[in-house]
Amino acid sequence: MSTLLSVKNLSIQFGGLKAVDSVSFEINKSELLGLIGPNGAGKTTVFNMISGFYCADHGDIIFDSENINKLTAAQVNHKGLARTFQNIRLFRSLSVVENVLMALQQRRHKGTFSDWFNSLFNTKAHQLTKKNLDLEARELLKIFSLDHHSLELAGSLSYGSQRKLEIVRALATKPKLLILDEPAAGMNHQETEELNKLIRFIKEKFNLTILLIEHDMKLVMNICDRIVVLNRGKKIADGLPKDVKCLPEVIEAYLGKKPV
Amino acid sequence: MKKYFIFLVLVVLLGVVLNSFLNSYIQAIFISFMINAVMALSLNFITGLADQFSLGHAGLMAIGAYTSAVLNKEFFNDQWIMIPVGVLCGGFLAAVAGYLLSLPSFRLKGDYIAIVTLGLAEIVRILLLNWKHVGGPRGYNAITKFPDFFLSYGFAVLLLFITFMTMYRLKISWFGRNLWAINEDDIAAEVMGLEIAKTKRYAFTISSFFAGLGGGFYSHHLGYISPGSFGFIISVQILIIAVLGGLGSLSGSILAAAILTFLPELLRSVQTGSLDLRMIIYPILLILMMILRPQGLFGRKEIYEFLSEKWKTKLGIQL
Numbered sequence: 311m312s313t314l315l316s317v318k319n320l321s322i323q324f325g326g327l328k329a330v331d332s333v334s335f336e337i338n339k340s341e342l343l344g345l346i347g348p349n350g351a352g353k354t355t356v357f358n359m360i361s362g363f364y365c366a367d368h369g370d371i372i373f374d375s376e377n378i379n380k381l382t383a384a385q386v387n388h389k390g391l392a393r394t395f396q397n398i399r400l401f402r403s404l405s406v407v408e409n410v411l412m413a414l415q416q417r418r419h420k421g422t423f424s425d426w427f428n429s430l431f432n433t434k435a436h437q438l439t440k441k442n443l444d445l446e447a448r449e450l451l452k453i454f455s456l457d458h459h460s461l462e463l464a465g466s467l468s469y470g471s472q473r474k475l476e477i478v479r480a481l482a483t484k485p486k487l488l489i490l491d492e493p494a495a496g497m498n499h500q501e502t503e504e505l506n507k508l509i510r511f512i513k514e515k516f517n518l519t520i521l522l523i524e525h526d527m528k529l530v531m532n533i534c535d536r537i538v539v540l541n542r543g544k545k546i547a548d549g550l551p552k553d554v555k556c557l558p559e560v561i562e563a564y565l566g567k568k569p570v
Numbered sequence: 571m572k573k574y575f576i577f578l579v580l581v582v583l584l585g586v587v588l589n590s591f592l593n594s595y596i597q598a599i600f601i602s603f604m605i606n607a608v609m610a611l612s613l614n615f616i617t618g619l620a621d622q623f624s625l626g627h628a629g630l631m632a633i634g635a636y637t638s639a640v641l642n643k644e645f646f647n648d649q650w651i652m653i654p655v656g657v658l659c660g661g662f663l664a665a666v667a668g669y670l671l672s673l674p675s676f677r678l679k680g681d682y683i684a685i686v687t688l689g690l691a692e693i694v695r696i697l698l699l700n701w702k703h704v705g706g707p708r709g710y711n712a713i714t715k716f717p718d719f720f721l722s723y724g725f726a727v728l729l730l731f732i733t734f735m736t737m738y739r740l741k742i743s744w745f746g747r748n749l750w751a752i753n754e755d756d757i758a759a760e761v762m763g764l765e766i767a768k769t770k771r772y773a774f775t776i777s778s779f780f781a782g783l784g785g786g787f788y789s790h791h792l793g794y795i796s797p798g799s800f801g802f803i804i805s806v807q808i809l810i811i812a813v814l815g816g817l818g819s820l821s822g823s824i825l826a827a828a829i830l831t832f833l834p835e836l837l838r839s840v841q842t843g844s845l846d847l848r849m850i851i852y853p854i855l856l857i858l859m860m861i862l863r864p865q866g867l868f869g870r871k872e873i874y875e876f877l878s879e880k881w882k883t884k885l886g887i888q889l
Contacts, residue, residue: 361761387763399758401751403870412751416763419744421772429743430736436743483763 314339314487314519315391320359320369329355331543332369337487342513342520344534344551346527348563351540353523354396357491360521361393362386374486387416392485394476396492396523402465406456406475409464410447413482418443447482453515454478454508470501474508481512487519488512494526502529509533531555539563585723597719599835601791604726607827608733608784610811611820615737616777617809618817618870619746620770621753623680625805626671626687629694630778632800633667634660634785636704639713639795648714654725657786664782665775667694672771679756691805698797709796713789722791729787730824733780737820738872740776749773750818814859816866821873826866 316336322329330352337343345353358364360371362383371379378386401409418439419425428436451457454474459467464475473493480488490509494502506529513520524530530537530551537554539547541563547554554560588597613627638656646652667690675686704710716722740746748769751759760766789795811830815822833855837848868876 363757382765383757383760384763384765387761393761395758395761399755399761401754401758403754404747404750408747412747412759413762415744415747421745421768425744429745430739432739440743479762 312339313337314341314374315360315521316372317356317360318370318372320356320366320371322355322359322364322367329543330359330366330540333540333543333545334369335538335545335548337519337521340513340517340519342509342522342533342535344530344537345521345523345540346525346530346537347540350542351563352543353540354491355543356540357393357489357521357523360386361391361489387483387485390484390486391489392480392483392487393489394473394480394491394493396495398472398476400464400472400476400479403463405461406464406467407444407447407451407460409475409479410450410482411443413479414443414447414450416483450478450482469496470504473497473505477508477512481516485518487521489521489523491523492525493522494524494529502526505529506532581727585720585727588723589719594719597723598791599831601722601726603828603831604730605784605788605791606808606811606831607730607824608780608787609808610815610823610827611730611733611737612777612780612784613808614812614815614817614820614823615740615780616774617812618819618823619741619753620749620773622676622770622774623684624687624774624777625684625802625809626689626691627777627781627808628800628802628804629687629691630664630668630781631785631788631804632691632694632698632795632797633664634782635789635795635800636660636698636710637663637782638786639710639789640704642714642790643710643712650714650716650721653714653716653787653790657729657783657790660786661779661782664785665779668778668781669771669775672774676767676770676774688802688805691800691802695797695800698800705796707797709794709798710789711794713793713795715790715793726787726791729783733783734820734824736776736780741820745769745772810856813866814856816868816870818870819866819868819872819876822866822868822871825873 313336318334320333321331333352333356335343345356347353355364359366362378362381362385366379370377373389373391376389378389378391381389401412404412427433428439448457448460451460456471456475456478459471464472467475477490477493493509494505497505509520509522510533512518522530522534534551537547537549537551538545539554539560546559546563547557588600609627609631613624616622616624634657638653638660641656641659642648642652646656671686671690675683678686698704699707716725748759748764751762751764752766752769756766811826812823814830815824815826834848834852837851840847840851871879
């Protein structure tokens with residue numbers, strides 16, 4: 311099994327707080343890795359470093375045998391890494407299909423001279439590209455049965471559908487690795503169940519590698535192939551869900567020490 | 571092609587009417603309207619579509635105006651035939667200035683952009699005030715005009731048409747969607763792989779170019795410019811037009827430019843003696859506007875989108 315992403319000795323400090331301290335882990339191709347830990351453990355900080363929002367003080371992030379540590383968020387995306395957000399960040403007053411189009415078009419229009427020329431003079435080539443992009447977006451929406459909402463504003467969708475759309479939008483950038491930041495946050499039991507199915511489905515369908523941060527233990531234990539546990543910026547466990555669940559360090563991190 | 575032909579016929583008809591039935595005062599107002607529309611479109615592109623609040627458009631306009639005027643006097647021997655070349659050069663110089671400004675400043679967001687662009691406008695104004703060669707505070711005089719109203723009118727229409735079409739085509743294309751996405755949520759846009767600073771820079775450069783064009787033609791329309799013609803208040807006036815039409819609505823900007831150019835002139839007639847009603851009615855209209863339609867006349871939509879939606883809800887039919 312080959313490694314897609316490997317994080318080595320990653321550290322970052324905010325003022326006096328060492329938010330992440332020498333964390334290392336690896337994700338293999340087409341694996342679903344869960345990253346868990348109690349509040350403030352540094353999970354989202356690790357995410358932000360991987361996706362290019364923070365620059366790590368120490369350590370390396372190797373994606374597809376390239377160091378992506380110093381890249382910006384946009385460049386990280388170009389390498390094939392897409393993410394969603396804990397608090398949904400859709401383009402709320404754009405329609406559903408426009409949201410997907412926005413992500414799709416980044417691959418097609420890179421701002422070359424012919425891009426500008428074609429859109430300024432509305433050439434045949436431009437109309438064709440536009441039509442193809444539109445078709446592609448609608449097909450993608452159809453897979454996730456969001457197509458009958460395609461002209462509604464993204465902000466007017468139900469909470470569950472917004473989550474789904476955010477994942478669809480991330481998929482539209484054609485990633486190799488998808489990072490989901492607490493996708494089940496704010497969802498009820500039934501919605502979480504659907505999300506469970508959705509994540510399995512996209513993993514199969516697009517042959518993706520997924521890194522998942524989650525609080526919902528049931529979801530994590532259900533779908534993850536492997537789990538990494540963080541506490542206070544340090545990695546305390548790494549292994550199969552059923553093994554990690556029983557480790558005393560993990561139980562301690564979540565529930566506290568057993569009184570002696 | 572048909573609609574462009576109809577447009578051309580209408581433009582020529584209007585030109586003939588203006589030329590043969592109306593006096594030069596009204597003709598001049600028409601041209602001012604078109605210059606205002608170009609300026610408002612240029613501002614709307616950066617403030618409306620990309621949500622970068624610019625208060626420096628008077629400065630960019632001044633660069634265009636002085637470039638065009640000086641070029642025409644010093645290098646083109648006051649030939650009116652060279653006016654378009656000068657105006658174009660003015661546009662390019664303004665674009666260069668806009669691009670240079672945007673290099674460091676589009677790491678900033680929101681209000682800070684407004685401060686930086688305001689700084690640009692002030693720097694340009696004060697440079698011109700102290701530059702003896704272009705007249706300093708006395709201004710630059712006797713700039714070549716078009717010899718005939720028709721030429722002037724034709725050039726103004728052409729300028730407005732090119733500005734509108736460029737911006738409209740960009741608005742409905744991938745570039746407009748990128749701008750809109752940045753406007754909505756820049757972090758999400760960046761994660762989608764969009765280079766935000768670069769996109770904003772392009773938008774500001776395009777906007778500057780058209781501001782320069784508008785300024786260039788402004789100098790040849792009035793025949794006289796001074797640093798005082800490009801003060802802070804001009805930036806604000808352009809902003810008022812763009813906001814009234816609706817930020818992000820290009821056709822709205824044109825309509826608003828028409829309203830805000832013709833209205834003060836129409837209100838001159840209600841001036842009685844020492845009581846200047848014009849200065850009362852105009853602000854009252856703006857206040858009413860803010861209360862009744864804070865998003866501007868058309869919001870983000872173009873006029874035809876706005877109207878077709880209105881009709882759809884009123885008649886309950888699919889258009």
